[in-house]
Amino acid sequence: MLTETQIANGRSAIKTALWQGIKAEIPITIGVIPFGMIYGVLGLSAGLTPPQAQAMSSIVFAGSAQFLGAQLIGVGTPLPILWLTTFIVNLRHVLYSTALGPDIQHLSRKWRWLLAYLLTDEAYAATAVHYGNRQIPLAHKHYFWLGAGFTLWGVWQVSTAVGILLGTQVPPEWGLDFTLALTFIGIVVPTLKDRPNTMAALTAGLVAVLTFNWPYKLGLMVATLTGIAVGVWLENRKRSISADFAD
Structure with missing residues (x-):
């Protein structure tokens, strides 16, 4: 007790x-x-x-x-x-x-x-x-x-x-509605400190523009997945290069 x-x-x-x-x-x-x-x-x-x-x-x-x-x-x-x-x-x-x-x-x-x-x-x-x-x-x-x-x-x-x-x-x-874009710009910009993050954001933004006319805003989902894929690929590539130099 x-x-x-x-x-x-x-x-x-x-x-x-x-x-x-x-x-x-x-x-x-x-x-x-x-x-x-x-x-x-x-x-x-x-x-x-x-x-x-x-x-x-x-x-x-x-x-x-x-x-x-x-x-x-x-x-x-x-x-x-x-x-x-x-x-x-x-x-x-x-x-x-x-x-x-x-x-x-x-x-x-x-x-x-x-x-x-x-x-x-x-x-x-x-x-x-x-x-x-x-x-x-x-x-x-x-x-x-x-x-x-x-x-x-x-x-x-x-x-x-x-x-x-x-x-x-x-x-x-x-x-x-414009305040939505301003809000996300304010959230994203401070995080763009390296190449993977920057390229992920740019890729997602480009895809979002190209798919703007897709129904039900499906382009946003495609843009998100594409940005994630690019960011992960570049991050893995950076780690691989760093490992090669370390060897």
Whole structure:
């Protein structure tokens, strides 16, 4: 049986980990707020009702998928194509879960499902660093993840609501669809730091332009897969060349 001191120490460790996760995520949320607001406006311009737009942020909780999903809904895309396209966009989460999964196998299924729901790009960025510190005991690390994830979740819900409120005041004839392109440009450009990433982005952009008139925005899916294929091929080629020089 645990003593009162052990129980108190455990509660203190939980509170510390939770607060550390919140503090680590707060600076990141500053950059998330504008995207949440833009999504709220775009959701309405795509034909979603305010409750539907807000529900997408609560249920889907994935910015890039929400932006793309809203656009596809706006053009009447069939559900199977909508699901497949957003699934491909979110495949990166498989890599995130692969990286962090081994460290949460000791948790219950309910905990793993909750943490999986909260695993976004921004939450992963903070949580991966925390889990990478092997000097910190594993027992309460998931509370850091919980704090980081819920902090981002709360900010995303509020910023979406503000965007929806603003969107109801914007005349439809203003046409705010251009903000979608600006948003993704802002996300992609800072990541273009090497040849594989740059060529993947350029290839995907070129294919997207060439397939612009394809029905149901299928060109976006083809562009995404082509960009991924080019990026992976160039990354493997770079590693192969590096290995040859090392030999």
